[in-house]
Amino acid sequence: MTDRLPRAAIIDGKAIGAKIRAEVAEEAARLSGQGWTPRLVSVSVGDTAAAELYVRNQQKQAEGAGVAFEARSYPQETSLEQLIGILQGLNHDPRVNGIIIQRPLPAHIPVKALQKAVHPLKDVEGMHPASIGNIVYNDLALGPCTAVAAVEILKTLPLKIEGLDVTVIGHSEIVGKPIAFLMMGLGATVTVCHHMTRSVAMHSRAADAVFVAVGKPGLVTGDMIKPGAAVIDIGINRVDGKTVGDVDFASVAEVAGWLTPVPGGVGPVTVATLMKNAVLATRLQMEHYRDAYAKTDI
Amino acid sequence: MTAKIIDGKAFAADVRARVAEQVAAMKAAHGITPGLAVVLVGEDPASQVYVRSKGEKTREVGMNSFEYKLPADVPEAELYALIDKLNADPQVHGILCQFPVPPHLSERDIIARISAEKDVDGLSVINAGRLATGQKAMVSCTPLGCLMMLRDERGDLSGLDAVVIGRSNLVGKPMGQLLLRDNCTVTMTHSRTRDLAEAIRRADIVVAAVGVPEMVKGDWIKPGATVIDVGMNRLPPEEEGGKGRLVGDVDFAAAKEVAGAITPVPGGVGPMTIACLLANTLTATCRANGLPEPEGLTA
Numbered sequence: 001m002t003d004r005l006p007r008a009a010i011i012d013g014k015a016i017g018a019k020i021r022a023e024v025a026e027e028a029a030r031l032s033g034q035g036w037t038p039r040l041v042s043v044s045v046g047d048t049a050a051a052e053l054y055v056r057n058q059q060k061q062a063e064g065a066g067v068a069f070e071a072r073s074y075p076q077e078t079s080l081e082q083l084i085g086i087l088q089g090l091n092h093d094p095r096v097n098g099i100i101i102q103r104p105l106p107a108h109i110p111v112k113a114l115q116k117a118v119h120p121l122k123d124v125e126g127m128h129p130a131s132i133g134n135i136v137y138n139d140l141a142l143g144p145c146t147a148v149a150a151v152e153i154l155k156t157l158p159l160k161i162e163g164l165d166v167t168v169i170g171h172s173e174i175v176g177k178p179i180a181f182l183m184m185g186l187g188a189t190v191t192v193c194h195h196m197t198r199s200v201a202m203h204s205r206a207a208d209a210v211f212v213a214v215g216k217p218g219l220v221t222g223d224m225i226k227p228g229a230a231v232i233d234i235g236i237n238r239v240d241g242k243t244v245g246d247v248d249f250a251s252v253a254e255v256a257g258w259l260t261p262v263p264g265g266v267g268p269v270t271v272a273t274l275m276k277n278a279v280l281a282t283r284l285q286m287e288h289y290r291d292a293y294a295k296t297d298i
Numbered sequence: 299m300t301a302k303i304i305d306g307k308a309f310a311a312d313v314r315a316r317v318a319e320q321v322a323a324m325k326a327a328h329g330i331t332p333g334l335a336v337v338l339v340g341e342d343p344a345s346q347v348y349v350r351s352k353g354e355k356t357r358e359v360g361m362n363s364f365e366y367k368l369p370a371d372v373p374e375a376e377l378y379a380l381i382d383k384l385n386a387d388p389q390v391h392g393i394l395c396q397f398p399v400p401p402h403l404s405e406r407d408i409i410a411r412i413s414a415e416k417d418v419d420g421l422s423v424i425n426a427g428r429l430a431t432g433q434k435a436m437v438s439c440t441p442l443g444c445l446m447m448l449r450d451e452r453g454d455l456s457g458l459d460a461v462v463i464g465r466s467n468l469v470g471k472p473m474g475q476l477l478l479r480d481n482c483t484v485t486m487t488h489s490r491t492r493d494l495a496e497a498i499r500r501a502d503i504v505v506a507a508v509g510v511p512e513m514v515k516g517d518w519i520k521p522g523a524t525v526i527d528v529g530m531n532r533l534p535p536e537e538e539g540g541k542g543r544l545v546g547d548v549d550f551a552a553a554k555e556v557a558g559a560i561t562p563v564p565g566g567v568g569p570m571t572i573a574c575l576l577a578n579t580l581t582a583t584c585r586a587n588g589l590p591e592p593e594g595l596t597a
């Protein structure tokens with residue numbers, strides 16, 4: 001009987017998220033005490049039903065951590081120019097510390113154009129090219145939340161990251177690639193696989209830790225994993241009305257040493273990371289503001 | 299089997315010829331002459347040689363070369379004022395400051411001061427971010443040169459296993475990005491990597507940018523692999539007063555017996571760097587004027 005039990009320790013993303021939020025709450029309280037209560041503005045455009053649940057969850061988490069949260073919705077026909085104008089207004093408003101652009105956006109709005117329009121100091125989602133560039137240069141300020149969350153999870157495990165062999169499956173600009181940079185910055189040897197990779201299994205089997213961020217249920221199976229490895233599943237897929245990751249949970253759990261579940265793995269840590277970015281952004285802005293007004297002999 | 303030796307000098311000459319051709323066409327069709335500004339602070343002899351050579355090569359392809367020599371003790375504000383002026387000058391399409399600079403100046407802040415569109419060395423944070431997010435970027439010259447050679451050698455790089463040794467901002471990291479963009483499966487290795495030989499044995503493409511003479515051994519190379527050696531290491535002189543031999547990061551003699559193609563040192567990657575600087579200046583000029591990007595000269 002016992003050989004049917006999963007061998008992997010199932011990573012509790014909720015608990016990790018809660019711990020991060022507790023730290024965020026302390027920092028938010030400190031900032032509030034100095035007159036800088038962190039404040040996020042969420043921007044949704046068009047049919048917001050798809051993201052509504054998600055936005056409400058962010059709001060709940062934010063308010064629970066002492067971060068003010070304002071959800072704004074704009075009609076479907078809002079033009080790109082209008083949206084950029086709105087973002088510029090938020091950039092200039094000292095009472096706004098972070099801007100979240102909710103997806104999906106209407107087809108006529110290119111998401112990158114909006115991400116670029118958010119001031120890097122208010123880029124709590126870590127999507128601005130300058131934010132990504134800082135990650136590349138190993139100078140972490142505001143990182144993309146999902147990638148940072150996935151790496152934070154790995155850091156909670158009793159593994160020495162320096163020299164660790166890591167395989168990242170999926171090379172998206174906001175998840176796979178930043179994970180690769182973050183892990184390389186921590187001293188791991190990183191291999192990035194994607195849709196053109198000839199043998200993903202060859203690379204995943206060689207890895208002590210595997211990050212999967214593709215969006216294909218069942219992509220990674222137990223035979224692709226080195227016994228005892230850590231597997232971080234970032235995928236979110238709907239299958240038969242259920243939310244599942246990219247990892248075939250049953251077979252991988254029998255081989256891996258650690259495994260994140262979906263839901264309850266990377267997701268809750270991602271939202272907590274967004275809040276962490278919110279307090280970090282607020283502190284950076286407070287310092288920036290104080291610097292700018294410190295000199296009076298002008 | 300003996301590897302094909304990739305002739306970097308000839309390759310670079312061809313890139314420069316193609317740049318010259320497009321510069322001439324641009325002048326004829328639009329009356330625009332690309333301009334590259336090079337700023338040298340202080341009197342480091344090696345830097346003076348580089349700057350002179352960059353100026354000559356720039357003029358050779360028909361571009362304008364603007365050279366600025368500032369004293370070693372130039373105040374930061376004065377250097378920034380010059381950069382600001384060059385940023386605003388429509389005749390200047392590329393700006394580079396020759397490094398190293400004297401210790402009272404910060405390379406990082408200088409790079410940040412140069413407009414990202416004119417950062418033809420591709421070193422700014424914003425260009426690194428643009429490259430990583432698949433947007434139009436200025437790409438660091440040496441890795442861009444390596445990519446051109448690899449494409450020429452292998453054609454479509456999709457699906458090939460590539461190993462990059464070294465993770466510097468200048469070479470290793472942008473190289474990895476470029477290979478990913480061309481759909482290679484990329485492994486980034488460095489000084490903390492546990493088993494470099496094992497990683498390299500799987501690779502169809504090896505790019506070495508380490509700075510350790512002949513550290514990559516012949517028997518680490520997969521038969522038929524393409525090996526690009528970025529390293530430039532001067533060995534101690536064999537006789538007193540002599541000049542030491544220049545070698546790469548790869549044990550060339552052994553590796554060439556196994557590899558499919560390999561770049562020598564010197565005469566491999568080295569000459570490509572300035573050629574790509576000129577290519578980047580042309581690209582920046584096209585972008586500044588809303589013209590289509592030069593074919594075969596971008597990432």
Ligand SMILES: NC(=O)c1ccc[n+]([C@@H]2O[C@H](COP(=O)([O-])OP(=O)(O)OC[C@H]3O[C@@H](n4cnc5c(N)ncnc54)[C@H](OP(=O)(O)O)[C@@H]3O)[C@@H](O)[C@H]2O)c1
Nearest residue numbers: 440464465466469488489507508509528529530567568571
């Ligand atoms: N035009 C040209 O041909 C050209 C242009 C630029 C550079 N270069 C040459 O290319 C070489 C690399 O330049 P760079 O600017 O990238 O150098 P760098 O900034 O010194 O970076 C060297 C990289 O090599 C890694 N490394 C060091 N020892 C290693 C070892 N034993 N095993 C595996 N990795 C090791 C380092 O790892 P850590 O990060 O872990 O320390 C680092 O990432 C130099 O020889 C340079 O002269 C040539």
